[in-house]
Amino acid sequence: MTASTNAIDLNKDSIVKLFFYYFIPSLCAMLAMSTYSTIDGIFVGNKIGEDGLSAITICWPIFPAFIAYELLFGFGGAAIVSYFLGKNQAKRARLVFSSIFYFVALSSLVIGSVSFFFAESVLDFLIGGKNISYEVYALALEYIKIIFLGVPFLILHPLSDIFVINDKRPLLGMTAMIVGSASNIVLNYILLFECNMGIGGSALATILAHLIGFVMLLSHFLRKKGALFFITRFSFPAIISSAKSGLPESISEISASIVMMLFNITLLEISGKYGVTIYGIIMYCGVVFFTILLSVSQALQPIASFNYGAGNFKRLKQSLSFALVVVLIIGFCVYGLFFCFDHYLVALFLNNHDVQADTSLIQDTIRAMSIYYLGYILLGINIACAVFLQSVQRTLSSFIITVCYTIVFLVLILPPLSARYGLEGAWISYPIAQVLAFIVAICVLAYEIKFGIFSGNLPSGKILWKRKKNRV
DSSP, X not given: OOGGGGSOOXXXXXXXXXXXHHHXXXXXXXXXXXXXXXXXXXXXXXXXXXXXXXXXXXXXXXHHHHHHHHHHHHHXXXXXXXXXXXXXXXXXXXXXXXXXXXXXXXXHXXXXXXXXXXXXXXXXXXXXXXXXXHHHHHXXXXXXXXXXXXXXXXXXXXXXXXXXXXXXXXXXXXXXXXXHHHHHXXXXXXXXXXXXXXXXXXXXXXXXXXXXXXXXXXXXXXXXXXXXXXXXXOOHHHHHHHHHHHHHHHHHHHHHHHHHHXXXXXXXXXXXXXXXXXXXXXXXXXXXXXXXXXXXXXXXXXXXXXXHHHTOHHHHHHHHHXXXXXXHHHHHXXXXXXXXXXXHXXXXXXXXXXXXXXXXXXXXXXXXHHHHTHHHHHHHHHHHHHHHHHHTTOHHHHHHHHHIIIIIHHHHHHHHHHHHHHHHHHHHHHHHHHHHHHHHHHHHHHHHHHHSGGGTOOOSSOOGGGSGGGOO
């Protein structure tokens, strides 16, 4: 192992030191990752205009769906890998890692191929049968077909990153994400403005950038720089265990995809392309907000999983308490930054022609952002609670919180509020949903404090990898 992998002691170092050791690289990496879609939106909005921005917004739900698939095995597998490393069982950790990587690599090729051949059906599903202009539909179809060709890289890149981080190499994960993000910016400019490849050039730039980041991360495992590297064994029980453990986070992302579709369909119904354009800008800027909050939870995960495996329940309490304080402070600070610079952020996505054609677009988008982003202040707490409980294998508790902050309350309140109050009702539905989810998270956490993981007991249910007949 290199010196960098021994730079910290997850058993003894202070929670604050460990948190920032993981948080800062994770934050840089996640911010870099979040710029992939944001950069696409900025370049396409300025080069192609409002039609291009609407087209990408319509396609956007496919990205959380791919991330959901990666998290199903990656996040759950990472929690199990950290658990085994905490138990000083590196061989079992390698078996879990290798099995997941082989399975996801093969299955992502199948997913990408099938999706490419049924691209039109997928697009029709995304717009829910609503009428959109021929120009927007054609642009969306061109973009989505090229994206489908790069599905393996879109999935394997973040999958590799999460295992690199759990192998105590967060700086490498950060570097790979930053290099990939920078490549995306350069490639977007070259393919869109210099080569005039249109919206397809933006999709190709995204794929190539993910490929570059993935190759950098892959070298860590091939060169055996840490505890995790490829072995010539495969375990289906490891796949099943990882999927069970990663289910809450996966559901979180697939729910986000469904919510995006629901918003797009609702907005097409009440305001057509105009509302979808505003929502696209909200999401392009909001993904930065979201990833900053998610970085806190990603920093919490390896600390919690390791100390859970080591049986140190006191440090579990300390890590969760510290993460909740940090994520709440970050939520208020980031909302304040968006409030101060909202006009400049919105202007990044619109060319002069679109602004002159509709002078109210910027002001309506700014107002929508100021309402919608209120929900992000509590979203960070909801995510941190769910990720922590997943990291210590309280899957059901994590699942309850996850479905509440992602989909349950939004599905219930978005249709009636938007039907009665139009766009204003659509935007306010998100913060209301997060408030309701926060109440649920507090209740679940109170239960866990009294009866669950903080009592010092292992989960009541048997863990799949501990069963002799399915030992991995």
